[in-house]
Amino acid sequence: xxxxxxxxxxxxxxxxxxxxxxxxxKQKDGIKPLKVGIFKDIAERIEGSEKVSKTQVRxxxxxxxxxxxxxxxxxxxxxxxxxxxxxxxxxxxxxxDHAQKALEESRAKMAKRKKAQRPRNDSDTKPYKKxxxxxxxxxxxxxxxxATPVKAAPVKRSGKIEPLPASEVKVNNKVKVKLGxxxxxxxxxxxxxEDVHVELVTGMQVKTKADSLYxx
Numbered sequence: 001x002x003x004x005x006x007x008x009x010x011x012x013x014x015x016x017x018x019x020x021x022x023x024x025x026k027q028k029d030g031i032k033p034l035k036v037g038i039f040k041d042i043a044e045r046i047e048g049s050e051k052v053s054k055t056q057v058r059x060x061x062x063x064x065x066x067x068x069x070x071x072x073x074x075x076x077x078x079x080x081x082x083x084x085x086x087x088x089x090x091x092x093x094x095x096x097d098h099a100q101k102a103l104e105e106s107r108a109k110m111a112k113r114k115k116a117q118r119p120r121n122d123s124d125t126k127p128y129k130k131x132x133x134x135x136x137x138x139x140x141x142x143x144x145x146x147a148t149p150v151k152a153a154p155v156k157r158s159g160k161i162e163p164l165p166a167s168e169v170k171v172n173n174k175v176k177v178k179l180g181x182x183x184x185x186x187x188x189x190x191x192x193x194e195d196v197h198v199e200l201v202t203g204m205q206v207k208t209k210a211d212s213l214y215x216x
Contacts, residue, residue, distance in 0.1 A: 023085025074099035
């Protein structure tokens with residue numbers, strides 16, 4: 001029966017990175033923004049490893065770089081670091097802004113989740129809602145409450161978003177990648193047939209398709 005020594009849990013893969021690259025990956029204190037393209041450096045260092053695969057490393061990086069402590073480090077640090085903890089490129093303002101936005105959105109989701117899980121008290125009262133056609137209490141007694149909310153006019157986006165040509169789907173090319181309804185700046189790190197791996201400005205690794213990439 002064939003067996004494998006590869007780690008199975010993503011937290012075990014993170015522990016592997018903590019041990020293999022202690023000057024780069026930190027669990028709590030001393031976290032620094034990672035070098036852009038660090039996945040490639042890790043892949044070269046662990047070539048032939050029986051413990052982890054490149055896919056597992058990519059998943060671990062995604063978890064590490066989406067952590068609140070890491071995002072906070074991006075907003076507060078001046079420089080990024082490489083695998084050996086050496087100073088690398090300066091953290092760009094665009095990356096700081098993106099990390100701050102991701103941090104705020106993540107905290108808002110957490111607060112919303114906690115609020116939804118909070119048990120309701122009997123003393124909680126529901127907000128009073130006026131029924132359609134109900135008369136107003138003040139002013140003209142014959143005036144009815146408008147039950148239909150006024151829809152805001154759609155916001156027109158300026159600038160033209162152009163899809164990335166197939167000839168430009170190359171490693172190290174800068175692109176915009178569509179994540180949900182947002183376009184985020186990224187760098188292509190790997191092209192594997194239909195799958196394209198990109199690294200976001202925060203350092204997060206994302207697998208996507210070529211039709212989700214746009215010209216910067």
